[in-house]
Amino acid sequence: MVLLLDLMGALLPLLYCVAAINYGVYFVRKDPFAERTCTRLLVAVVSLHLVFLLLRVFILERFPIATLAEMFSVVAFAIAAVYLYVEKVQGSKSTGTFIIALVTVMQLAASTLLPHAGAVKSEYLKSPLFSLHTLSAVLGYSAFAVGAVYGVMFLLLYRALKRKTFGLMFDRLPSLDSLASMAFGATLLGWMFLTVTMIIGTVMGVSAVPHFYRDAQFVATLGVWGLYSVAIGAYYFLGWRGARMVYFSLFGFVLAVAAVLGSHFVFTSFHVFSA
């Protein structure tokens, strides 16, 4: 069984890479074969990923989100699943190559780190409330990642329009306001999940961890949440739109990534569950 998991772990980034290239071929050439196969291939890879995660749950007897590698893998899965939903709703495949490229990088990082991940040491992982806390965090960060990718696409098109370079980005990407609204929609969704994460985390922290509010990841996440709250407030109350919102969201995403990585590698945090 472990061998099968290792094999799937090695295969997943490769398959995501093939799916991203297939979406890329469709994006660049509008190739009919790529158009027919890109969604089907991604559905197959995401299904395989789901099996991979379920097998890990079965073997580890816990949610596979205790280590950074596990977190990356679950986030990669969530982003790919969210993308499939967005593709179905929007009826457009032109952003697939960008999103799935990000998924590929995340799953590659996960698959590289997984064999070296330390043993899990925390009892929190068996708590249902903790599972809800981490699940909403994963979904929140996944949504922020999707929002960031749409933000990057927005900036690419913005640049093409400013510089009058009527090439591939100009032709194939969705319109500037569609990208802005997709980026904002994903950011709003991420903020809602992060709010739930913060509330559950605070409830758990008050009862279980003394001075939990001094924890590096808690402080950093609070900062990220605050930044996104300001951006969302500005959107609704000050009417902020376009590039300004996108820059704010991208900055928030960079901060979110820094918060997660910093609490694992730089600061000490009770959020680190592996040895």
Next chain:
Amino acid sequence: MTATSPQTGPGALTLVGISYKTAPVHLLERLALSPDEVRAVLTGLGDSGTVRDALALSTCNRTEFYLLPATDISDPGQVTEVVKKAIGDERFPAEDRLYFRQGREAVAHLFRVACGLDSMILGEAQILGQVKDAYEVAADVREPSRHFENVLQATLRVAKRVRAETEIGIGAVSVASAAVHLANRIYADLSGKTVVVVGAGETGRLAAQHFDSHRPHRLLVLNRTLARARELVSDLEGAEAMELGRLGEALSLADIVVSAVRSETPIITQRDIASIVHGRSGQPLLLLDLGMPRNIDAAVNQLPNVFLHDMDALKQVVDTNLARRHKEIPKVESLIAQEVERLFAHERVDEIGSVIAEIRRATDTLRMDEVEQAKHDLGEQAAQAVDVATRALINKLLHGPVTTLKRLARQGTPEAGDKIALIREMFRHIQGDGDRR
């Protein structure tokens, strides 16, 4: 020799026509037919007795007649005479302005025309609608024969396929449509947007018409002379006319500004735009400068969320799209070649059906003769047994030749045609023998 008779199938399709490629505008105008005239000409062609089916495609860029003859009129001179008679000598152009196509070439030409490959603006879609209209009129004047129907249905099919599978019709190829295309790269939906068109001249009118067809929230047309702006908006649904003096007010409402006036100095400055950008909270503003000299200060493009595009940029969009369409030509030609082959293969298989029926009739006549003979010589009961046995025998004997005929028909090569002719000849002898008995 092939199975398809050149007198009836698409192999007999004959085209005579004139287009912008072969004639100047005044000749095209002279031969251009109104819908009523098309009906009259088609009726005349039908009444001539030499034409079984006819379709007349008359647009501002071409007038073409596609004919399936009732008799053998393979000579271009004869074709010209028939069409000339139906139209009238005085309107008919000199022969050196006309072009003729027959068989595959005529079918391929019709396919190319329907796909927009032969159009002045490569890949334009309007021509397909005109082909459909011509088809409807032709069918209304006279019920088309099966062969003609097959050709016309194949034409519509190939045009749809080309539009779906290639990019021959993709992208804006006029300055006004490029302006709308640019707006669509910023705003997916123009229905909630306010468009301001400055100038009611020809360029302003075209831009206003193009934007109006996308139903913007508001369409404001500004001009130095209010009467001229009013005249322009009278043709547009929901558009409003304003004097140029109210430009500042209009700009504060605008999401898209199109400027096309004659002015020596810019009528929209960086200061004008900077003052309204602040209140837009980062919402993009598209400025399209179609004036010559330019109407908008180029420095406005430096402002955040402001996108200024001038005539050069729009021409660049048009040229890029046209170049992309040109790149698609080999793909379209390949699809057309496939569809021409498919049509002819279908016709051959269709035609071979009658050959097979002919062979079956011949063999069955022989068989029934034998059954009758058996009834006479051996009695009713024995004749029934002979009937069953000979039916099974004939079916087994014909299975091979029938399969071979269908395969040869699909191949459609001259060699295959020779073999089909040989098989027909053999069975004709059988029939002949039967007849002699």
